[in-house]
Amino acid sequence: MMRITATVVSVVLVVFGLGSGRPKGYRTVVIVHGIFDGPKQFRTLSSFITKAHPGTEVAVVDLYNDMSSLRPLWQQVRDFGRALTSIMTRSPDGVHLLCFSQGGLICRALLHTLPDHNVHTFISLSSPQAGQYGDTRYLRWLFPEVMKRSVFHVCYNRFGRKVSVCDYWNDPHHRERYVASSRFLALINAERDHALVQGWKENFLRIRKLVLIGGPDDDVITPWQSSHFGFYDGQEKIVEMRKQNYYMEDGFGLKTLDGRGGVELCQCSGVRHTSWHSNYSVFTSCIEPWLI
């Protein structure tokens, strides 16, 4: 009985879809991987998507994998931009962007800098949208001798321009140095060079929905609230998204998007950083509902 009903419903949807000019199927999902990984880490997630929504095209961009993910972010943005543009050109009904960890920052820069993009929903999967400040195992591997309190010496100078992690290193005890020397995060968060960022805001606001996924057991993104646009103040206390200056000043459109119901926060406990994309309950509760 259930099965017959489902079949009837999908037949009706297909007929309706053909008749009304609505997308004939689900929108293409473009996946951008995170630091130290690549397409092979996203096979499970791709299969979740195609099982839930048969016929969906899932494109995992095969660029800057593994060690190459440490290259400067603007360089990566340029090349991911070419790949995304060619996928969008053959997807006139629009695409969804699903971006993991560092990839979420690459994707946000793409949304700001590609003026004619047709991204419908941007899903940011445990991505340090407000920056990173923590002694995580990635950091200890990159800078074995350095504690988080000293990383700014490394990152906020010319060397920092060579390593992706420095592009979003946000030391709450050195705000001025961060704003003055960050060539990536402070720009896309409209914390400096506001004139440059004006057109970026309109581009960003072409999306209908921003889904921010994160949780307290992540273990890499620090503070984990950065995945929800929250961050430390000078005392390392969390200031949530809606109380952040970049939100209140609406420099890049976050407040406008939120005001029109376009921001969803999804929080999950019990998920380590490298498990986000293979956790089925994260998929069903925070991802699947938005892939429409």
Ligand SMILES: *[C@@H]1O[C@H](CO)[C@@H](O)[C@H](O)[C@H]1NC(C)=O
């Ligand atoms: C999957 O997500 C659920 C819900 O957040 C969580 O309770 C569980 O621990 C997660 N499992 C793994 C292996 O990440």
